Amino acid sequence: MLEVRGLTKSYGALRASDGIDFEVREGETHAVIGSNGAGKTTFISQLAGDLRPDAGRIVFAGEDVTQLRAPRRARMGLARSFQITSVYNEFSALDNVALAVQARSGHSFRFWRDARRDPKLREPAHRLLDEVGLGARAAVLAANMSHGEHRQLEVAMALALEPRLLLLDEPMAGMGAEESQRMIGFLRTLKGRYSIVLVEHDMDAVFRLADRISVLVYGRVIATGAPEAIRASAEVRAAYLGEES
Amino acid sequence: MTRGALFWIVVTIVLAALPPVASALGQPFYIDLARRMMILAIAATSLNLILGYGGMVSFGHAAYLGLGAYAVGILGFYGVTSGWAQWPVAIVACAVAAAAIGAVSIRTSGIYFIMITLAFTQMLYYLGISLELFGGDDGMRLRSRSTFSGLLDLGNAVSFYYLCLALMLLAVYVTYRIVNSRFGMVLRATKSNEARSRAIGFSPYRYRLTAFVIAGAMCGLAGALYANHTNYITPGLASWVQSGDLMFMVILGGMASTAGPLLGAFALLIAEEILKGWTEHWQVILGPLLVLSVIFFKRGLAGIFHA
Numbered sequence: 001m002l003e004v005r006g007l008t009k010s011y012g013a014l015r016a017s018d019g020i021d022f023e024v025r026e027g028e029t030h031a032v033i034g035s036n037g038a039g040k041t042t043f044i045s046q047l048a049g050d051l052r053p054d055a056g057r058i059v060f061a062g063e064d065v066t067q068l069r070a071p072r073r074a075r076m077g078l079a080r081s082f083q084i085t086s087v088y089n090e091f092s093a094l095d096n097v098a099l100a101v102q103a104r105s106g107h108s109f110r111f112w113r114d115a116r117r118d119p120k121l122r123e124p125a126h127r128l129l130d131e132v133g134l135g136a137r138a139a140v141l142a143a144n145m146s147h148g149e150h151r152q153l154e155v156a157m158a159l160a161l162e163p164r165l166l167l168l169d170e171p172m173a174g175m176g177a178e179e180s181q182r183m184i185g186f187l188r189t190l191k192g193r194y195s196i197v198l199v200e201h202d203m204d205a206v207f208r209l210a211d212r213i214s215v216l217v218y219g220r221v222i223a224t225g226a227p228e229a230i231r232a233s234a235e236v237r238a239a240y241l242g243e244e245s
Numbered sequence: 246m247t248r249g250a251l252f253w254i255v256v257t258i259v260l261a262a263l264p265p266v267a268s269a270l271g272q273p274f275y276i277d278l279a280r281r282m283m284i285l286a287i288a289a290t291s292l293n294l295i296l297g298y299g300g301m302v303s304f305g306h307a308a309y310l311g312l313g314a315y316a317v318g319i320l321g322f323y324g325v326t327s328g329w330a331q332w333p334v335a336i337v338a339c340a341v342a343a344a345a346i347g348a349v350s351i352r353t354s355g356i357y358f359i360m361i362t363l364a365f366t367q368m369l370y371y372l373g374i375s376l377e378l379f380g381g382d383d384g385m386r387l388r389s390r391s392t393f394s395g396l397l398d399l400g401n402a403v404s405f406y407y408l409c410l411a412l413m414l415l416a417v418y419v420t421y422r423i424v425n426s427r428f429g430m431v432l433r434a435t436k437s438n439e440a441r442s443r444a445i446g447f448s449p450y451r452y453r454l455t456a457f458v459i460a461g462a463m464c465g466l467a468g469a470l471y472a473n474h475t476n477y478i479t480p481g482l483a484s485w486v487q488s489g490d491l492m493f494m495v496i497l498g499g500m501a502s503t504a505g506p507l508l509g510a511f512a513l514l515i516a517e518e519i520l521k522g523w524t525e526h527w528q529v530i531l532g533p534l535l536v537l538s539v540i541f542f543k544r545g546l547a548g549i550f551h552a
Contacts, residue, residue: 048444050440050443050444069443069448070443070444071442071443071446071447071448072446072448074443074444074445074446075446079444079445080444082440082441082444086438086440086441086444087438087441088434088437088438088441089437089438090433090437091433091434091437095430098430099430099431099434099445100445102427102430102431103445103446103447104445104446108427108428108430108431108447108452109427109428109455110426110427110428111422111423111426111427111428111429112422112423112426113426113427114422114425114426115425115426115427115429115430116425116430118427121427157441157445160445161445161446
């Protein structure tokens with residue numbers, strides 16, 4: 001599904017990605033963990049196409065996408081959510097998702113018909129809002145929604161793209177305990193239906209959701225394996241888990 | 246009925262009734278003034294598409310007003326007086342110019358975009374000044390107003406007035422349809438959050454450039470009308486002062502609103518007329534008034550009418 005080889009990105013002397021090898025199998029949920037500053041967001045931004053790597057290549061669904069920009073990759077089925085909420089604040093929740101539906105329904109050089117009355121956009125958007133639990137909030141302006149609702153909205157928008165690979169950048173960031181539990185429950189329903197790259201701080205979430213885990217330390221993947229193996233690995237405990245538990 | 250629909254019905258009735266009323270009162274001057282307001286409202290409406298809905302702060306929109314007017318003037322100079330030829334040429338010339346200017350400027354953003362659009366327009370302005378054949382700095386009187394196979398006489402102030410009214414309503418309606426279409430949703434969403442648009446697969450550049458070209462073409466029509474309105478073309482039409490006026494109309498009236506550009510154009514020109522009647526230093530009064538209006542009507546005049 002996704003294969004990354006020797007991915008390198010530097011900011012001056014800082015190697016934010018240092019020869020990362022990484023792979024996601026079809027239908028797998030592959031978590032990326034690492035402490036602050038380990039280069040998780042730099043990594044996911046390169047996968048999404050928002051950052052250009054200095055070296056290395058990214059192959060997605062059999063195609064080398066290293067040189068392709070973010071919009072192009074999104075149209076190929078690589079959908080990302082943002083660590084820091086990124087929604088259309090001036091638009092309703094339904095509009096937000098309808099725009100994502102529109103993005104995957106061919107070009108948007110259609111100048112006359114009212115997009116807000118187009119059932120081809122509104123109906124799938126309604127279904128997705130129901131699915132993430134925002135059905136009752138469809139008409140609310142995104143600016144007036146809570147942080148947790150924004151996270152749900154972002155996931156709905158990512159799903160609207162009918163992605164082949166979901167890049168979730170800390171979907172639980174800033175959520176309360178109860179909201180987190182609900183989000184984890186929802187993400188579990190996505191498992192197996194989508195291939196997922198999950199970047200997450202919340203260890204509880206990672207161990208409940210991931211099929212495999214890669215540990216990022218100073219821009220390097222120091223270990224990749226099943227959750228139990230990662231939990232047991234002495235190297236990982238020393239480098240990362242030890243600090244938390 | 247929505248307030249928006251009611252607003253437009255009232256506007257249409259008032260403007261349609263203006264010529265007979267003005268004639269009855271023996272004040273034909275008002276027909277002339279309202280016609281100018283409507284032409285500039287078309288220009289402001291076109292600017293609103295990119296400025297208000299697209300978030301592109303073009304400080305050079307007068308370029309298309311000037312170019313549209315010169316297309317009419319220059320074709321007339323060479324004996325082509327038919328509006329059927331002049332006006333499409335004006336519109337297409339502006340679309341082409343907007344495509345060229347937009348292709349370069351839209352790669353930039355923020356202050357650079359403002360400056361580069363201004364620079365292109367200044368180039369056209371100085372080009373107009375350097376064209377001695379067409380009057381240079383002084384401009385040039387039209388050989389004749391555009392003709393329409395005898396169907397429409399633009400020399401007749403009242404029929405020209407109704408043409409402007411019809412075209413203004415058409416421009417507003419077309420813009421309204423565009424900004425609510427799929428295309429318009431992409432344009433507005435990208436103004437709201439460009440990173441998000443890129444992440445879901447919209448390439449902003451091509452949508453912005455298309456909007457820029459549509460706005461240029463529409464403003465070209467306003468330019469063709471303006472040349473016939475004054476029966477005179479001057480490079481001043483493409484000056485940065487004129488660009489600033491158009492921007493001001495949009496901001497004063499209310500960005501990203503259907504009625505805003507019309508309200509802004511009308512309010513600005515009416516204020517100008519009233520103040521000119523009081524003192525020759527009218528700009529000293531108008532300036533602070535505009536500043537106050539921006540401070541107190543954050544959503545513009547359209548915010549008051551909810552239109």
